[in-house]
Amino acid sequence: MSETNEPEILFGIYCPPHPQPLLSPEASEGYSKLRAAYDECRKRIEESEADIILVYSTTWPSIIGHQIQALEKAIWTHVDDDFHYLGSMPYEFHMDTEFAHSMKENCEKRGLEARTVEYEGFPIDTGSVVALQLLNPDNRIPSCILSSNMYSNRSETIVLGKAVRDTLAQQNKKAVVVVVSSLSNRMFTEHIDPKEDRIHSQKDDDWNRKILEFFDDGRLEDLSQLSRDIHGQIRVQKVVAYKPAWWLAATMGQHNNYDGEVLAYEALHGSGGAVITLTPSTGSVGDKEFDEDDVEFYRGDRNVLDKGTLE
Amino acid sequence: MAKGQIVAGCLAPHPPHLVYADNPPQNEAYSEGGWETLRWGYQRLARKLKNIDYDAIVIFTPHWQTYIGTHFLGLPEFKSKSVDPVFPNLFRYNYDLQVDVELSEAMRDAASQEGIITKMMTNPDFRVDYGTITSCHLLNPEWDKPIVTISSNRNTHYYSPEVMIEQATALGRACAKAIEESGKRVVLVASHSLSHRHFVEEAPLPEDMSKEHIYNHSQYVWDMKIVEMMRDGKSREVIDIMPEFTEQTIAETEGGGLIWMLGAMGFPDFPAEIYGYQSVIGTGNVIACWDPNDDTREYVL
Ligand SMILES: [Fe+2]
Numbered sequence: 001m002s003e004t005n006e007p008e009i010l011f012g013i014y015c016p017p018h019p020q021p022l023l024s025p026e027a028s029e030g031y032s033k034l035r036a037a038y039d040e041c042r043k044r045i046e047e048s049e050a051d052i053i054l055v056y057s058t059t060w061p062s063i064i065g066h067q068i069q070a071l072e073k074a075i076w077t078h079v080d081d082d083f084h085y086l087g088s089m090p091y092e093f094h095m096d097t098e099f100a101h102s103m104k105e106n107c108e109k110r111g112l113e114a115r116t117v118e119y120e121g122f123p124i125d126t127g128s129v130v131a132l133q134l135l136n137p138d139n140r141i142p143s144c145i146l147s148s149n150m151y152s153n154r155s156e157t158i159v160l161g162k163a164v165r166d167t168l169a170q171q172n173k174k175a176v177v178v179v180v181s182s183l184s185n186r187m188f189t190e191h192i193d194p195k196e197d198r199i200h201s202q203k204d205d206d207w208n209r210k211i212l213e214f215f216d217d218g219r220l221e222d223l224s225q226l227s228r229d230i231h232g233q234i235r236v237q238k239v240v241a242y243k244p245a246w247w248l249a250a251t252m253g254q255h256n257n258y259d260g261e262v263l264a265y266e267a268l269h270g271s272g273g274a275v276i277t278l279t280p281s282t283g284s285v286g287d288k289e290f291d292e293d294d295v296e297f298y299r300g301d302r303n304v305l306d307k308g309t310l311e
Numbered sequence: 312m313a314k315g316q317i318v319a320g321c322l323a324p325h326p327p328h329l330v331y332a333d334n335p336p337q338n339e340a341y342s343e344g345g346w347e348t349l350r351w352g353y354q355r356l357a358r359k360l361k362n363i364d365y366d367a368i369v370i371f372t373p374h375w376q377t378y379i380g381t382h383f384l385g386l387p388e389f390k391s392k393s394v395d396p397v398f399p400n401l402f403r404y405n406y407d408l409q410v411d412v413e414l415s416e417a418m419r420d421a422a423s424q425e426g427i428i429t430k431m432m433t434n435p436d437f438r439v440d441y442g443t444i445t446s447c448h449l450l451n452p453e454w455d456k457p458i459v460t461i462s463s464n465r466n467t468h469y470y471s472p473e474v475m476i477e478q479a480t481a482l483g484r485a486c487a488k489a490i491e492e493s494g495k496r497v498v499l500v501a502s503h504s505l506s507h508r509h510f511v512e513e514a515p516l517p518e519d520m521s522k523e524h525i526y527n528h529s530q531y532v533w534d535m536k537i538v539e540m541m542r543d544g545k546s547r548e549v550i551d552i553m554p555e556f557t558e559q560t561i562a563e564t565e566g567g568g569l570i571w572m573l574g575a576m577g578f579p580d581f582p583a584e585i586y587g588y589q590s591v592i593g594t595g596n597v598i599a600c601w602d603p604n605d606d607t608r609e610y611v612l
Binding site for chain 1: 375376377378379380382392394396397398399400403428430432433434436437438462464465468469509511512513592
């Protein structure tokens with residue numbers, strides 16, 4: 001991959017995984033604002049010259065490396081584990097199989113374990129279904145979905161983003177990239193009246209708003225560098241790390257030159273749901289220095305357990 | 312009406328590899344076998360269950376993950392295809408199963424009365440999770456008994472392993488009460504592995520047993536400690552040590568299934584029957600059964 005062969009990423013979208021904006025937007029003012037923000041993004045995608053919509057979903061965990069959805073026509077009816085009572089989500093998504101297969105190869109070239117999945121009835125996760133259904137309802141543009149490996153951490157996630165860049169550049173495709181993730185992800189553990197939905201705690205709300213300021217300023221790389229703090233402060237410890245900002249920065253470009261726009265920020269059963277766009281621009285913002293090394297190839301976890309033991 | 316009772320409690324791990332290795336007609340993938348230690352153990356336990364008179368299987372699964380309370384299957388029939396999201400190459404299983412809705416609702420009501428947040432699942436498009444399908448297939452390949460699936464509320468991650476112990480024990484007590492009042496004879500199933508660190512790469516032939524081993528020795532030692540306590544009838548001690556076990560081995564016990572089952576059975580002090588232990592893609596799996604009947608309890612392995 002030559003340095004000059006840069007991929008063209010038109011803009012990025014950060015959006016929440018829960019199904020209320022799709023299934024019950026009218027249930028609260030907040031949900032309908034999120035829905036309106038999704039609709040705005042859909043319009044912008046339609047008006048763009050995107051060749052592919054690329055989704056990284058935090059609600060699709062994988063174990064065997066990184067899974068890449070490659071079924072040409074994925075057709076099923078999805079039901080959410082928690083919000084099944086809001087209704088079913090029938091879908092038909094058209095995948096860019098050419099992209100998916102090259103993406104696998106490019107992952108492998110960078111040392112990642114990866115595989116495509118092409119099975120009728122494969123359970124596409126709630127977050128991907130909600131995002132693709134709202135952002136690209138008529139399959140005007142082919143898409144591709146990437147899983148989030150349960151065990152992967154910073155290096156692997158950054159290298160995954162770089163493999164996306166390799167693939168887009170190789171295929172000369174213009175992309176809209178989508179991260180499906182909550183900000184704070186703690187939900188209420190009881191059923192609530194949607195009209196009374198609010199962010200679970202003041203602390204979660206404070207942190208979410210700080211993150212939104214960064215997004216608004218286009219400081220994507222700064223957010224990427226703050227991922228471990230975000231994980232410790234406002235993420236339920238379900239996986240090893242908060243990875244969306246790592247992936248988004250590695251995919252879009254590890255800098256702070258973006259025009260950010262927060263289209264909506266609302267509670268989704270207590271979690272922080274935001275619809276945000278980031279468009280590459282000029283002019284740099286940022287007042288932080290970081291010394292974490294950038295990483296181009298994944299060489300596996302350093303095995304700490306075996307080091308320093310008595311021979 | 313005679314009092315209902317729990318006639319057996321099974322710890323039944325659900326790696327889809329075991330169904331894949333069996334090549335049942337319901338599964339689309341084809342294998343050359345593999346993981347016989349577990350599969351033969353399952354076959355022996357399935358034969359034992361054939362000789363027990365029971366009305367329904369109640370199964371607690373960590374692959375129906377709910378954050379807003381505990382959910383119960385609430386329609387009489389579910390028919391669809393279950394595709395494992397992690398191992399779709401191995402598990403694409405066409406199922407057609409019956410649910411004991413009456414028992415499901417009774418357990419849900421009893422749990423609600425205990426102050427547990429609950430929900431009945433009545434969406435006909437819902438796909439039953441692969442943990443339920445795998446464990447039930449291996450314990451009862453004929454599928455001739457109705458089941459009830461109970462979801463795993465994510466207490467361990469949301470609060471702590473200790474909160475999970477409190478909540479899952481309370482849920483177990485409530486389910487036991489409902490079973491007693493129902494007059495039914497029920498087999499309980501906790502569907503999960505013990506240690507649960509996977510390899511993140513798969514052998515080109517997944518059933519190549521020359522590649523299969525536990526992820527690391529520490530996981531093995533922990534698993535053996537737990538199995539030994541089960542053998543010795545120390546079920547309360549298994550639960551007491553569980554927070555540490557779960558943390559040290561990333562154990563699938565975090566979902567609460569074993570706690571729920573042993574809680575429902577009143578933390579039995581009789582020995583568990585052990586049917587086999589083996590690793591699957593690095594995770595540790597034991598098949599065990601708690602048989603409350605002194606006359607039929609066996610020393611299996
Ligand atoms: Fe599992």
